[in-house]
Amino acid sequence: MGMATTNPATRDRILEHGLDLLSAVGLSGVTLGVLAADVGMSKSGLFAHFRSKEAVQLALLRQMAQLANAVVVAPALEQPPGLARLTTLVENWLGWSRKAGLRGGCPVAAALFELDDIDGDVRAEVVAMEGRWRELLKALVCEAVASRELSVDLDVDQFVWELCGIYLSHHASSRFLRDPGADRRALTAFEALLRRAQGPWPRGPSPPLSAPEEQ
Amino acid sequence: MGMATTNPATRDRILEHGLDLLSAVGLSGVTLGVLAADVGMSKSGLFAHFRSKEAVQLALLRQMAQLANAVVVAPALEQPPGLARLTTLVENWLGWSRKAGLRGGCPVAAALFELDDIDGDVRAEVVAMEGRWRELLKALVCEAVASRELSVDLDVDQFVWELCGIYLSHHASSRFLRDPGADRRALTAFEALLRRAQGPWPRGPSPPLSAPEEQ
DNA sequence: ATTAAGTACGACCGGTCGTACTATTTGCCA
DNA sequence: TGGCAAATAGTACGACCGGTCGTACTTAAT
Numbered sequence: 001m002g003m004a005t006t007n008p009a010t011r012d013r014i015l016e017h018g019l020d021l022l023s024a025v026g027l028s029g030v031t032l033g034v035l036a037a038d039v040g041m042s043k044s045g046l047f048a049h050f051r052s053k054e055a056v057q058l059a060l061l062r063q064m065a066q067l068a069n070a071v072v073v074a075p076a077l078e079q080p081p082g083l084a085r086l087t088t089l090v091e092n093w094l095g096w097s098r099k100a101g102l103r104g105g106c107p108v109a110a111a112l113f114e115l116d117d118i119d120g121d122v123r124a125e126v127v128a129m130e131g132r133w134r135e136l137l138k139a140l141v142c143e144a145v146a147s148r149e150l151s152v153d154l155d156v157d158q159f160v161w162e163l164c165g166i167y168l169s170h171h172a173s174s175r176f177l178r179d180p181g182a183d184r185r186a187l188t189a190f191e192a193l194l195r196r197a198q199g200p201w202p203r204g205p206s207p208p209l210s211a212p213e214e215q
Numbered sequence: 216m217g218m219a220t221t222n223p224a225t226r227d228r229i230l231e232h233g234l235d236l237l238s239a240v241g242l243s244g245v246t247l248g249v250l251a252a253d254v255g256m257s258k259s260g261l262f263a264h265f266r267s268k269e270a271v272q273l274a275l276l277r278q279m280a281q282l283a284n285a286v287v288v289a290p291a292l293e294q295p296p297g298l299a300r301l302t303t304l305v306e307n308w309l310g311w312s313r314k315a316g317l318r319g320g321c322p323v324a325a326a327l328f329e330l331d332d333i334d335g336d337v338r339a340e341v342v343a344m345e346g347r348w349r350e351l352l353k354a355l356v357c358e359a360v361a362s363r364e365l366s367v368d369l370d371v372d373q374f375v376w377e378l379c380g381i382y383l384s385h386h387a388s389s390r391f392l393r394d395p396g397a398d399r400r401a402l403t404a405f406e407a408l409l410r411r412a413q414g415p416w417p418r419g420p421s422p423p424l425s426a427p428e429e430q
Numbered sequence: 431a432t433t434a435a436g437t438a439c440g441a442c443c444g445g446t447c448g449t450a451c452t453a454t455t456t457g458c459c460a
Numbered sequence: 461t462g463g464c465a466a467a468t469a470g471t472a473c474g475a476c477c478g479g480t481c482g483t484a485c486t487t488a489a490t
Contacts, residue, residue, distance in 0.1 A: 024332045028243050032478065045438040053478060103332070110328040112387045116320045117239050130392065161400045165384030169376055172327045172383065177345065185376045192411060247448065260468040268448060
């Protein structure tokens with residue numbers, strides 16, 4: 001049974017270009033014709049690799065998850081569990097699509113608002129991805145609680161919820177409003193969130209954790 | 216039968232249906248054919264009221280601003296300046312599109328992530344609207360500072376930035392993830408934001424976290 | 431050498447898109 | 461009651477949509 005000319009290579013090439021396109025124009029903007037032209041092949045030739053447009057969209061989403069895992073999660077996991085790992089993840093998370101070489105924003109963030117009311121397999125996949133992502137965040141926060149760097153009384157779900165708000169606000173201000181101060185705003189908000197999570201009741205001087213860093 | 220209602224009535228009817236449609240399917244989902252069918256008239260008959268699709272989109276955005284002003288801003292302005300006015304605005308803001316009778320989410324929130332990288336007049340209009348909205352938020356926060364209900368040392372822009380994050384996180388969790396606890400999470404986050412804004416280092420007796428409160 | 435599978439192409443399907451141009455209806459006023 | 465301008469409908473267009481078809485070429489297993 002033959003594999004022929006360039007099976008996995010072409011498919012990967014499609015997904016690579018497609019992910020870049022997706023980040024720039026969103027799910028509804030990725031059409032078979034535009035993607036094929038971008039890759040440099042015919043629409044039907046591209047179509048042969050997937051059996052439907054929906055399959056293309058799902059493959060692109062999984063491709064994105066893989067990329068995000070490599071550039072955001074993996075480096076964080078090299079840090080020791082606890083605050084160091086968590087802050088590394090957040091620093092890599094903010095604006096990750098640009099750092100990963102994509103020309104647009106985070107496709108999941110866009111899908112969160114694009115697929116509000118549009119049911120289907122694609123929506124379900126994004127729901128699952130977002131759920132897994134928040135579970136990961138929660139796990140890292142719990143590690144920081146276990147290491148006593150965050151308070152044992154912390155409402156972890158609330159922490160994660162607010163952290164997602166910081167990410168979304170950063171996305172909106174940096175990518176849509178194009179505010180150059182977005183990184184600083186996000187970092188300030190994250191530090192405040194951490195400080196609040198370090199103890200419901202006060203301690204002496206607030207430790208200046210979270211090193212300078214960030215452009 | 217033919218009551219024919221002159222120009223403005225039909226146009227208003229188009230915008231009314233169109234705004235509902237916009238909130239459900241986003242800017243790219245509002246097509247002339249679908250909108251015309253929704254209103255119950257022909258595509259060309261509808262088209263005659265606007266000279267282009269872009270004009271329809273811009274009119275819909277302005278229609279939305281008008282509605283939001285009526286259901287979110289106006290009630291808040293009946294409150295006295297300060298914390299009362301600010302919290303009333305925030306309470307009306309969260310999930311406002313549903314309260315206003317729209318079947319979908321906030322069109323501007325969606326546009327924030329849909330028009331990331333798509334330049335043009337529509338994007339410019341959304342940028343302007345979002346800018347005006349944040350100025351309004353800032354003004355109300357400043358009123359609360361003036362009335363000494365918030366600290367004079369408060370970084371107002373940072374406050375507004377984080378408040379927008381709460382709004383976006385609430386939108387994502389309530390409309391996309393369909394988490395029934397979204398309202399509570401948002402309110403908790405807002406209370407924490409307020410507490411932090413009430414004094415740079417005030418925390419006298421450990422305050423009992425969030426008061427019972429909440430609708 | 432034959433066969434079968436994989437890959438890619440160009441032509442094409444019915445449909446919808448936005449947008450023109452033309453008809454027809456409608457309400458109002460002389 | 462006739463006429464008129466505005467409002468709506470009708471029709472047509474080129475472009476693009478997702479998707480199918482027939483076909484040719486390449487490769488791998490028989």
